[in-house]
Amino acid sequence: xxxxxxxxxxxxxxxxxxxxxxxxxxxxxxxxxxxxxxxxxxxxxxxxxxxxxxxxxxxxxxxxxxxxxxxxxxxxxxxxxxxxxxxxxxxxxxxxxxxxxxxxxxxxxxxxxxxxxxxxxxxxxxxxxxxxxxxxxxxxxxxxxxxxxxxxxxxxxxxxxxxxxxxxxxxxxxxxxxxxxxxxxxxxxxxxxxxxxxxxxxxx
Numbered sequence: 001x002x003x004x005x006x007x008x009x010x011x012x013x014x015x016x017x018x019x020x021x022x023x024x025x026x027x028x029x030x031x032x033x034x035x036x037x038x039x040x041x042x043x044x045x046x047x048x049x050x051x052x053x054x055x056x057x058x059x060x061x062x063x064x065x066x067x068x069x070x071x072x073x074x075x076x077x078x079x080x081x082x083x084x085x086x087x088x089x090x091x092x093x094x095x096x097x098x099x100x101x102x103x104x105x106x107x108x109x110x111x112x113x114x115x116x117x118x119x120x121x122x123x124x125x126x127x128x129x130x131x132x133x134x135x136x137x138x139x140x141x142x143x144x145x146x147x148x149x150x151x152x153x154x155x156x157x158x159x160x161x162x163x164x165x166x167x168x169x170x171x172x173x174x175x176x177x178x179x180x181x182x183x184x185x186x187x188x189x190x191x192x193x194x195x196x197x198x199x200x201x202x203x204x
Contacts, residue, residue, distance in 0.1 A: 001026055001027065001062060001064075001094075002027050002030060004025070004026040005025075006025070006026050007023050007024060007025045007026065008023070008024065008026065008029075008086040008087065008090070009022055009023050009086060010022055010023070010024050010029075010084055010086065011083065011085070011086070012084065026090070029061065029062060029087065030064070034061055034062050034064040034065065035064050035065030035068060035128065035156070036064055039065075039185065039186070040064055040065060040067075040068040041068070042183075042186070043065055043068045043069050043126070043154075044068040044069065044071060044072035045072065046069075046072070046124075046152075046154075047069045047070075047072030047073040047076065047124070048072040048073060050073075050123075050124070050152070051073050051075060051076060052076050052122075052124040052152075053075075053076050053077070054076065054077055054079070054120070054121065054122045054123055054124075055069055055073075055076060055077065055078045055079065055122060055123065055124040055125070055126065056079050056080075056081075056120075056122040056124070056125045056126070056143075056146070057069070057078060057079070057080040057081065057126045057128065058081050058110050058125075058126070058127045058128060058129050058130070058139065059080075059081070059082065059110075059127070059128040059129025059130070059156075060080040060082035060087065060088060060091045060105060061082070061087055061091065061128070061129075062087060062090050062091055062094060063080070063090070063091030063092070063103075063105075064094075065126065065128060066080045066091065066095070066103050067094060067095065067098060067100055067103075069124075069126070070095075070100050070102050070103050071098075071100065074102055075102075076102065076123075077102055077103075077104060078102060078103045078104065079103075079104045079106065079120075079122075080103060080104070080105055080106070081106050081108055081109075081110060081113050081129075082105065082106070083107070083108060083109040083110075085107055088105060088107055091105065092105060110129065110130060110135075110139060114139070114142045114143070117146060120146050121146055121147065121148055122143075122146055122151060123148075123150070123151055123152070124151065124152050124154070125143055125146075125147060125151060125152070125153050125154070126153075126154045126156070127139060127140075127153070127154070127155050127156065128156035128157070131157055131160045131161065131164060132161075132163060132164070133161070133162075133163030133164050133165075133166050133167030134163065134167070136155065136164065136168075136171075137167050137170065137171070140153070140171060144176070148191075149191050149192040150190060150191070150192060150193065151190070151191065152188060152189075152190050153177075153188065153189045153190070154187075155168065155171070155186065155187040155189075156185065156186060157185065158182070158185070158187040159185070168182075168187045171187070172189060172199055175197075176191060177191055177197075178190065178191060178192050178193055178196070178197050178198065179193040179197075179198050179199075180198070180199045180200070181199075181201075181202065182199075182200065182201040182202070183202055184201075
């Protein structure tokens with residue numbers, strides 16, 4: 001991915017990139033839109049430790065974060081949603097090259113997926129796409145129907161924009177979540193992990 005000379009045309013259904021145009025080199029997508037380095041390792045370790053049965057990811061991109069989560073817990077299933085078919089094709093190739101078989105890739109916008117989902121319940125929900133505060137709040141509200149009291153929500157890029165940070169502050173203060181952890185890039189909330197509400201801020 002880092003050494004690729006290829007560029008692809010992106011169909012962006014979210015807030016878009018701050019730095020890249022519609023046609024983007026793959027190394028640039030990797031650098032700006034993927035959970036690489038310590039962030040991917042974090043996702044790997046979380047999934048390895050908690051062994052989530054069902055995980056939902058909003059925003060596949062190149063499939064780097066998906067791969068970390070899938071390899072961290074080979075006994076679980078990752079359902080990952082991506083609206084851009086060109087990036088999804090690259091992700092599918094990455095999954096195939098690494099022989100990762102526990103990822104279910106769905107070509108859909110987040111809203112379309114939520115309108116059609118039935119009788120699903122997830123133990124981990126990782127939102128890494130759209131990057132709009134109002135949209136994030138809407139997704140979090142709708143996802144309550146597909147989560148349980150101990151579902152972990154990991155929200156990426158909570159400081160990507162003022163609207164994202166405002167949404168994060170609303171979410172972590174909500175009585176729906178008893179636990180929040182601010183890792184600067186990631187925000188984590190869980191509905192019921194402690195009797196009293198607890199909010200922590202750490203640097204990842």
